[in-house]
Amino acid sequence: MNTSKDSILTTQYPMNLDSLLRSEIQKAVAALFNQSVEQLQLQPTNAEFEGSHTLVCFPLTKISKLKPEETGTAIGNYLVQHADIVTRFNVVKGFLNLVIADKVWAEVFASIYANKKYGVLPANGKEIMVEYSSPNTNKPLHLGHLRNNFLGYSVAELYKATGYTVHKVQIINDRGIHICKSMAAWKLFGNGETPESSGLKGDKLVGKYYVEFDKNYKAQVKELVEKGVSEADAEKQAPIMKLAVDMLQKWEAKDAETVQRWKTMNGWVYNGFDVTYKRMGVDFEKLYYESDTYLLGKDEVLKGLEKGIFFKKEDGSVWVDLTPDGLDQKVLLRSDGTSVYMTQDIGTAILRFRDFPKIEGQVYTVGNEQEYHFKVLFLILGKLGYEWAKKCYHLSYGMVDLPTGKMKSREGTVVDADDLMQEMVDAARAQTQELGKIDEMSKEEVDDLAEMIGLSALKFFLLKVDPKKRMMFDPKESIQLQGHTGPFIQYTHARIKAILRKAASMNIVADAAALTNVDALEVAEREVLFKINQYPNKLLEAVKEYSPAIVANYAYELAKEYNQFYQAVPIFIESDPAKLRFRIAFSEVTAATLKKAMALLGIRMPERM
């Protein structure tokens, strides 16, 4: 037992109230039953009972040789007598509900308040790479990319907060038949149109010709089929497709004119993407381009072939046999010796570890339709002898569905990223105006606030759901700014800031330690403190699970608890100056914690709204 007079808690993370309580319970078990126990089931107490922490006693009955209720009572009594931090307890069925002393809560709070880096772990010297976004360059970004980008960005931020140095990267799929299709359509119908001449965003312009290609291609195929050509042949013979294929071949042969057009059109796309990424608030340390990496990996495969890790078929194609791992055989080099997607990904992975030798692993933020691909990729890298293959993780996320079903570009049901962000910001502005909140704001402030709120609604909506699960995106619902939303949390933050401004104007100084002499906390205060105390654990859990949703839901719960306090306890009518000063400090920490948590989701917090 820690007998220090000054503090029964250590401010040194990760030691905290929970781990202290655990060790006290372990001591109790050891003393009472003469046995040591490592795993304790500690959970938050249900709201209907008194207490904050609950020990589940059923698993302990084996060593206590008592009924669950008796076990709980015995431990409860011991804790009250021997552990300073527990003042009362009650036992309901097999659950031991513990009441933590208010002076302990006060001390927990004071240590959090004093620690400016609360919830941020010190640098651990480790490095990791997070890949996300990775679009094709033939069309604009859409709703699916938004989930990907917000998720990847957030996971990278989570790693940073737990002490990692993070390298954010993406691989841009800038070559291949898809971009040649846009190029072909542009050549035929473009009349030299450029972003400048048309006023269109570059990615939108290139996307327009991709659609144009598809339209003409379909018409040509139909015409051929009507002339009696088989569908399979028609698909190959359609003149516009022949042109696209021809361009692909010319590109691979480095034909100057084709390469030039390819560079120009991709350049348009990149300019467009830059605008979109900027508004999303995401960034990248290094960009990989498929045109640079698509030939990589072949040597690795050939080396693997020599070592007998892979095998060659009669037609000259190279394969890996994964049947011992429960998977199939997979081609790695075509019979003509060219690479496939997998080959290239092997090469890129190795290249990245050469570029960033200190990274311990890579996180690939890619949709769950590629689960099989990554399973195979990591297995192959392992077979090639790369130890880090074990530390590669496919952050697989579910598809975003619309109320009308799946997004399909052919059916024009794709939700464009730029349009959606704009709609959200417009809705936020309209709502802000309607509520009459902008009377004293300049136009710039209003614009910035609308931007903050609109994107918060969107990001929170996409991040609050467990990434692994497929989710439904209902535009009407996402545009909502009340309830379980980002703006609700922002609002809580702005509210607290208003209190802090008022306190400052009244010369009230926050004092976290003021409460030490106070007997009892308000129930609502204890609830908020409990949440604030949880923050580091939630952060760790979120990183472990690769789940920003855990942070998002945590922030929501904390905001909700604070709002309950806000309504239950009017701060400035408090006559006891110690309580008043404590509550200012308490509000400060809540706002700071909300801000930190939301920053991990890429969401900014307004000072007023």
Add this chain to the structure above:
RNA sequence: GGUCUCAUAGCUCAACUGGAUAGAGCAGCUGCCUUCUAAGCAGCAGGUUGCUGGUUCGAGUCCAGCUGGGAUCACCA
């Protein structure tokens, strides 16, 4: 067809990884603005956790089977 995955309130999602009477938001209904921001708070109503078995002190959670969605199984990316 093989493999993987999902199914919780009318709708969208939670449920601390096997623990108490399964919780929030939206939608519906009822209250609360002369006190720090009502984008809020309090309350009502809403459930056979797809179905059937099993494992155990205890199952939304684990196992088996069934039903119904989705993904994947290319010398595509």
